Amino acid sequence: MRAAMLYGVRDLRIEDVPKPEVEAGEVLVKVKAATTCGTDLKIFQRGYVEKVIRLPTIFGHEWAGEVVEIGEGLDWPTKGMHVRAGNSAPCLHCSMCQRGKYNLCENMIWLWGAYAEYIKVPARMVLVNMQEIPGHVSYEEAALTEPLACVLHGVEEASVKLGDTVAIIGAGPIGLLHLLTVKKMGAEKTIIIDLVEERLSFAEKMGADETINAGKTHVIEAVKQLTGGYGADIVIEAIGLPATWEQALRLVRKGGTVLEFGGCPPGAEIRLNAELLHYGEVKVLGAFHTTPLHFRKALNLIASKTIDVKSLITRKMKLENIKKAFEILSTSKTEIKIAIAP
Numbered sequence: 001m002r003a004a005m006l007y008g009v010r011d012l013r014i015e016d017v018p019k020p021e022v023e024a025g026e027v028l029v030k031v032k033a034a035t036t037c038g039t040d041l042k043i044f045q046r047g048y049v050e051k052v053i054r055l056p057t058i059f060g061h062e063w064a065g066e067v068v069e070i071g072e073g074l075d076w077p078t079k080g081m082h083v084r085a086g087n088s089a090p091c092l093h094c095s096m097c098q099r100g101k102y103n104l105c106e107n108m109i110w111l112w113g114a115y116a117e118y119i120k121v122p123a124r125m126v127l128v129n130m131q132e133i134p135g136h137v138s139y140e141e142a143a144l145t146e147p148l149a150c151v152l153h154g155v156e157e158a159s160v161k162l163g164d165t166v167a168i169i170g171a172g173p174i175g176l177l178h179l180l181t182v183k184k185m186g187a188e189k190t191i192i193i194d195l196v197e198e199r200l201s202f203a204e205k206m207g208a209d210e211t212i213n214a215g216k217t218h219v220i221e222a223v224k225q226l227t228g229g230y231g232a233d234i235v236i237e238a239i240g241l242p243a244t245w246e247q248a249l250r251l252v253r254k255g256g257t258v259l260e261f262g263g264c265p266p267g268a269e270i271r272l273n274a275e276l277l278h279y280g281e282v283k284v285l286g287a288f289h290t291t292p293l294h295f296r297k298a299l300n301l302i303a304s305k306t307i308d309v310k311s312l313i314t315r316k317m318k319l320e321n322i323k324k325a326f327e328i329l330s331t332s333k334t335e336i337k338i339a340i341a342p
Helices: 038-045 123-128 141-143 146-157 173-183 197-205 219-226 242-249 274-278 292-303 321-332
Strands: 002-008 011-016 027-035 062-070 081-084 118-121 130-132 165-169 190-196 210-213 232-237 251-260 284-286 313-318 337-341
Touching: 002 321, 011 321, 027 141, 027 173, 038 173, 038 321, 062 118, 062 141, 081 141, 118 123, 123 130, 130 274, 130 292, 141 146, 141 292, 141 313, 146 173, 146 232, 146 251, 146 292, 165 173, 165 242, 173 190, 173 197, 173 337, 210 219, 232 242, 242 251, 274 337, 313 321, 321 337
Parallel strands: 165 190, 165 232, 190 210, 232 251, 251 284, 313 337
Antiparallel strands: 002 011, 027 062, 027 118, 027 337, 062 081, 081 130
């Protein structure tokens, strides 16, 4: 089968590799659509930690497809079923899982390999984190279950409430998914911050109440002005840079919450003013990955159109052009998500 093999930073090649063979409890799926992700772009541009991905590997992790082979011992799914699966499956038995922190599982298995004609889903993942796609949901939409699930986990951790003012740093795919989600949760005012005017315009079309171009405006002053001088109730960092992590801390009101969602490079450190936490009682949270429950919630929200993700897919390309797709994402001001069709 044809697959996109990642060997190192920006070293992405289309190669012929053996078609996976399923064993007991496993499922082979013909990939119908795989979407690009900010995490994929980071890995493509700068590499990643070995405990999550080891090179060389077939790349990609947001996907949806059709079941073509079923391993021994399975009654579900059935051949021909449209499915998507998470890129992770917790063990359900370790200390973290026993505390309900399934996203921090100490024995997590990860699934990469979406940029290929076929993907083999491990037995544990079939049991814990695979869902059937409703017939009216496109493969491209279903593939976006993974990033939305991550966003749902973070937003729930931040406890967004009716009437909140939410400032979001970053108007990329994750920032926009946060925008769509907090609007549905009842945020009264949403403020999107970015450096790219085209992305801010896109955010306005997606429902942002206010946008701030950080390259043209003093962000802290602008947020304070939009919030009666107080700062936002919730600030969500959706980029993953130490500078914007620190900026998020300066945009929140007393008693507010900062969600540091974007993943910084390994070893990154930030500085903060201790008075902010002590006298200001600001809560600072991190949010890593997601859980099987959030995957199920995300697919249900997409299927019901409660959160409409279709407009986030701004281009469709063939697998043979996957490297070009990432080069486009690296430089384009307008592309949000590219759907890859094997």
